[in-house]
Structure formats: structure tokens, C-alpha cells
Amino acid sequence: MSSTVGAALLRLTSRSACSQLRAPVLSTTSRRNFHGSPSQRTDGVFKELTSMRVRTPWVEAFRKQEKEGKQAAEPSGKPEVPKNRNLKAKHMNDSYHSVVLPLAQDPWLLDTYLNSSGHIRLGTIFMDLDALSGIIAYKHTGEDVTTVTASCDRITINSPLTEICDLQLSGRVTYATGRSSLEITMQVAKAPLKGESVKDEEVLINCTFTMVSLDPGTKKPVNVNPLIVKTQEEKRLYALGERNSQIRKERRDTSLLKHTPNDLESDLIHAFWQKQLQYHDPYNDLRQPENVVFMDATRLRTATIMQPQYRNRHHFMIFGGFLLKQTFELAFTTAAAFSHKRPTFVSLDPSTFQNPVPVGSILYLTATVVYTDPPLIDVADEKTNQNSEYTRVQVRVDSKVRDVEHGHSKPTGQFNYTFTVPKNIRVMPRTYQEFMYYIDARRRAEQVKRTLNEGFGLSARKAEESLTE
Template sequence: MLYNVQRSKPLGLCLRLESNHCNTAEQPPINFENIKTMQEIRKNLQKMMGVSGKYEKEDRSWLIKYLPKTQEELPTRSMNDSFDMAKVPLSSDIMLQNRYTTAENGLRLGRLLEDMDSFAVWIVLKHIYDPKLPEDIPIPYAVVTLLVDDVFIEPDRYPDKDLIFSGFVSYAGKTSLEVTLWLEQLQENKLKRITKAHFVFVARDSTNTSSVLVNSLEPNGEKEKDILQHALKRNEERKRFRIDSILNKEPIPEEEALIYNTFLKTVDETEPMLGNKVLPPGSVWMNDTQIETNIICHPEDRNLHSTVFGGFLMRMATELAFLVSDVHCKTRALLKAINSITFRNPVPIGSRLILIGKICFTRDNVIVIEVLAKVDSAETKTSRTTNSFYHIFVAENNVAPVLPQSYHDAMLYLDGRRRYLDINKKMST
């Protein structure tokens, strides 16, 4: 039975929330032997979607007739219905350890983001449930990542300790869903948090051409009501951030003054004239921090819809951000948070993917790095931006200030500053 393969619950959400996902000695007993591995999750996802796993054009258009016409046709779901856990058994699998280990014998955060994206899709498909769908019919949905935000990363993580994923759908609209996801590590028989994140998805039809309806969400109990209220608040914050974006509104007076003072720092004091631009000692021009990489997207990097997997893009962007940080700091800085990951356009298999990373803001020992993903088409001679990523690093010591040279860079500088202030505010509350 393909559709209901996801129905197991190794541990209920209510019990899991009792631990508050914090590093306490008293935690719910969990039988980790019964938790699916991420490899099993991916195989189950293929079965549920009815795809063979081979790189071939698979026609899923015939599944559209099984989609609901109204949301009322679908039963209301609770957060507990979608809750699940998964693991990556690093402690017992040397091959996995090698894939997840950095050159400094740390844990590759890019690999973790890959797994988190796959697991979040699994959670969404646990939430989506149509009792009228025949048991032998694959799920007639495609699930597409829209954005990831509020990723705060703890420094203590090891390449030889088991990874434990857990999550549930914390918000569902008509066609969109939010997944709240934790990533923890089993250390000395206790779960220690590595990160928590919110993934936002949109449900599409089986051909990935239009949005479709999903089950509504009804909170069960005060804790779930509180979770839903926080999710609604995040939705409003995302809308407000888009409305107040530098692309939509001119800078506020405080920001205009900051840019003017930054400009004055670059004026040659020996010959103070417009056009006589100098770099202050110890500073770096923003464009001089830029590093670009080009990738051919192969079939092994595809998702269930035969475009490039979002987790792969997150991994590549994160590892490029590490490289930009390393070059600027001359040492390894810690990735403290990811402010926003957005998915604007799909990346086709076989395309040339261009990743461009550069520092857009610095303050003391903090660095904000923007990574843009673009697809270059040889046939049309055009390029389009598909993704944007913003990583916040913290170095051991103060870093060289990065300054903008053009008005465009100045706006990017202000955008980076806003993200720095936003992360600072969220981390202090």
C-alpha cells in the first residue's frame, strides 16, 4: 500500500514537546532502534510518489484526476498526525561518517540541510491525506520548497554521533504549509540540539504546474494552539519583511545617514573631491570578497520531480559561504545562523548552475554572506536567479570591515545589516 506507508508514529508529538527539545537530563525515553533512517525515508518517498528512481521522464499527469476539488473534501489534520522522527546512524556507519565529516573533523552543515529538506518533505506528505485515494495509487502531489528561515546553529556537533530529526506541520493554509523541524544529536544518551528551522512548502499538482489544496490544520490542545499562533506570527513577519524590503521601500533616515558616513570614509582626505575614492586602511571592498563557482547539474542531484533537489542547492550554497568566510577571516569562522533561504525558480537537470557568494555586511567579528544561485541557459543566452541564501558567521576576532563601492552595493550592505539586526533580535529573545 503506497499511500499509507508513512503512517507509523514512533513517538507522539505531545510526549516529544514535554522535553521542549532542550538539553535536559530528563527526556522522554526513545527507542532509537525503531526510528527510520534517512535512507529509508527517501526510499519511502519514492514509493509514495510512484517514481522508479531511474533517470527517465515519468508521466504523472494521469494522477491529476485524483486531486480534491475543495478543501472540505479532505479531513482536518492535527500536528500529531504529521509528527515523525528519523535518524542518520553516524556512530555505526563509517561510510556515512566520511560523507558528513569536514576537513577539521567537524560535521558538514551542508549535508544536514540536505537531510532536513528531505525529511521536511516527508512530514508534509504525512500531513496530506485523502481517504478517497485508492490504496494502489501514488500521491498525486508535488511538494515544492518555498523558503527556509530561522535556522540557528549550535556549535557542539560531532561526525560520529547519531543524528536525530523530528518535526511536524505547524501551519497549513489552502495550498501552503510550514514544517517546524528539529535536528539533534545523540550525545551520552541525551539529545543535544544542533538546530531548529522552519520550512515553508507549497503543494502542487502531479505535473508541478499549479498549486493544489491540502488538508486544513486543527490544533489539539493548548500547546498546539500556541505553536499555531507562533506560526501565524512568522507568516506576518515574512510578509512585513517583503513589504519593507530595500527593493520596495527607500532606506529610512538612519540608514541613509549610515551610507553617507560610509561614503565619507572612502573620500581621499588629501584631495577631497568626488571621484577620488580610496579604501580605508584595513578595509576590503565588498566586490573583492566575491567568489563564484560553476556546476553542471547531474541526474543524481535531482528531486522527486526531476529538477535539482533543494537540499543539494542548500548544501552547495552553504559550503561556498564557508569558503568566502575562510578567505576573508584567514581562519574558520562558525556558522551561527541562516537568515533566509528562498526558492524562486526551479533548476533544470543538465543546466549550468552559477553560485556567487560575497560578504555584504560586517560588524566586529560578525559576517553576513549573500549567496545567489543563477541558471545560465546556453540556448537562450540568458541567466535567471533561482535562489538566494544569507549566512551569518561569527569569527574568533574582529574581521576586516567590508565597504560598498556603488549604490547597488550600498543597498546590499543595508539589506545585510537588516538581516544581522533581525538575527540578533531573535537570538536574544
């Protein structure tokens, strides 16, 4: 199949070249000028962020693969990272990179960032942030290694965007101990005037990504340059990176895949089971309220074939930012379908990229509302406002990939998005798997609350004012 495609590509390009050689020369009076849209090599990522992503046309990468007769996803097994590679410690600012999206100046660029209601599509911004993280990572590690996105630790809205303006995306490596992983901190802000710096109140988005460096030949982790930390601000950022690393370890150690729910969570599961019995007891007057929706009724699914326009710099795997955009937009749609209201984005909570997604494979996404806050049932010693005007909705998006022939499948990531909706609505689990989803989401929600108490994020009413969606 692949050799047939390769031959077809060769015939197509050779015929095009021959037709150009034989084309008759038109007189100046009969010549017609045709105009087309500018060529676009990628799937919408801002052009200044594609330099580290796509360096070779797909047709050339495909021909090379055909000639070598091997699958690009398969490691060669031979180490390619030089043994004498320079691992000298670096400063944070050595990896600093920024780019300005001239949205206020370029209406055609703005056209690719707006949705039908005139709001900036956050999913497209997330895609740009992932591209930026790649540039920053390679500035720190050099290009001898393969650096991939391991997780997105947080993306939060810091301040509302009240007008369409130029946006500055910037970031740097803020945590690296010398092992294979590094944390990158980025922000999106209103672009400052020349000679001025960004003000805190003009920062729209804060986020952190964790990247891992691999040997291109063996696909095994390799060490990267550690960081030199000197200033108070650098020490603060480095300490946050240490804390995030510790939180990730604690989350793995206490995962529901390894341990049963604790006593409080077990009591909560029992309370939900009792509530279900009450709803269906003919001798009980309690019935399922109109604002309570069973979890399985909130589920939405998509299936998409992965085209080469979505590839990363290694040509045969899908760019992580594309997955962020797809999962965000499905999560947004799920929250909207659940509440019948327009959701407002709060945060992307800790999410993982488990396995790469090959070009040409089928990506399956499943989104589910797994938690609402205020919850339907309070735990002991917890009092919530059950009449709250707004509900915080957590949507879990699970992704898996299959080859076109649907032979093998594997999970590729879990993404956790939180929105607010202007409605009093609750989700209710009723199977054991749904209870585990609910408990896991509840733990994440508690972490989100702690972060918001530390000063990150917006109130639901304030967030609605932002021209982002």
C-alpha cells in the same frame, strides 16, 4: 540531441543484457569474485530519507519523457488534483517523522558526513533536513499534490556538538491555515536512548521550512489540510508560525525593491560615501585601514552542471537540499577567504527558493560578504564594540540558472548565511547596488540579534567548541 542520448541508452542497456546471456560459465576454480561499493541512487542523502525523493531510475524516467515527446518542466495545463480531495483538519503529530543517523555506529556512513578536519559537514545535514521536510509535507498533504520548498526561514545552532554520536532528525507540520503553504519545524539532536526523550541541551539544530503545494498539472497553488491545535506546546508552535508568516509579509512590503531606504539608512549610505572620500583625499591623513575590505573584493563564483543524481521526486528538477548544501559550502569558503580564519556557522537567515532548477541546466552561484557586525560605521544612537575579538559575517549567495546553450537565464534563489570569525575585520560597500545589499543585510542582522536575545543560538566562543562545520 536528446533523442540521440535516448537511443544510446537503449543500445547500452540492450548490449549489457545480451553480453550477460552470452557470458561463458566459469568453473568454480577459475571464478573470481569482485566487490564494489554499495549502489547509491542519490547524491549522499541518508538512504532512509530518499523514499520520497527518488522512486524511478533515471533511465526509465528519461525514456518516458522521450516517448511522450514533451518537456517535464512544462505544465500540462490540465488540473490533476481531485475536486473531492479530503481536506479534513489534521493534528500536528499526524505528520511527525523522525530518523536516526547512526554516525557513531557506522564509520562508512560517518565517512560521508565528515570534512578534512574531522567535523560534521553542516551542508550535508541541511540536505537531509530538506529531504525530511518533503516526507513530513506529504504526510500532511497526501500525494495528489506537488509540494515544493518555498523558503528556509531559519536554521540555527542551538547547542554545540561535543562528540561524534548518533543524530536524530525529527519534525512535523506546525503551521497550516488551509491555504497552499505550510510551515514545518524540525530539529537535529543527539539520539536519545530507547525509552528516553531528547533533552533541550542535546538539540543541535533548530529550523523551519515553508513549503507550498501545487497542482501537478497546472503548477498553481492548491489548498492543503488545516491544523487542529490543542495542547499548549502546539499553540506555542502555531503562534511562532503566525509570527514567521507576518515577518515574511512585512519583509516583502518593506523590500528595497519597492521602497527607498529610510532616513537612518540614507544617512548611513552618505556616511560611507564620505568615508571613501576621506580614504582617497591626499590632504587627509585618514587611510583605508588594513582590516577594511571592499565588498567587491569578497566575491566568489561557481558554475555547476545539474546532474540527475541531484533530482527530486519529480525527476527533472533539482532537489532543494542539494542547493542548500552547495550554497552553504560556497558561503563558508567566502567567509574564510574574507577573514583568513576558520568561520563558525551561526544561522541560515530567511532565504528563498524563487524558481526550480532543471536537470541538465547550469547553476551559477555568486557569494558576497554583504555585512559585518560590529559594522565599520555606527548609526546614530548606536554604540558597538569596535575592538571586539569576534566579527559576525553575513554572506549572501545569489543563484541563477541557464540552459546548456546559454540562451535564457532566471534567478532561482537567494540564501543568507551568518558566521562568526575570530578576527576584527570589516566590509565596505562602494557602489549603489552594494549599498542596497548592505542595507538589506543590516536589516537581517537586526532580526538575528532579536532572535538571539530570545535565547536561540550560541555565543561565538561556545560555538567554536562544536564538532560541526
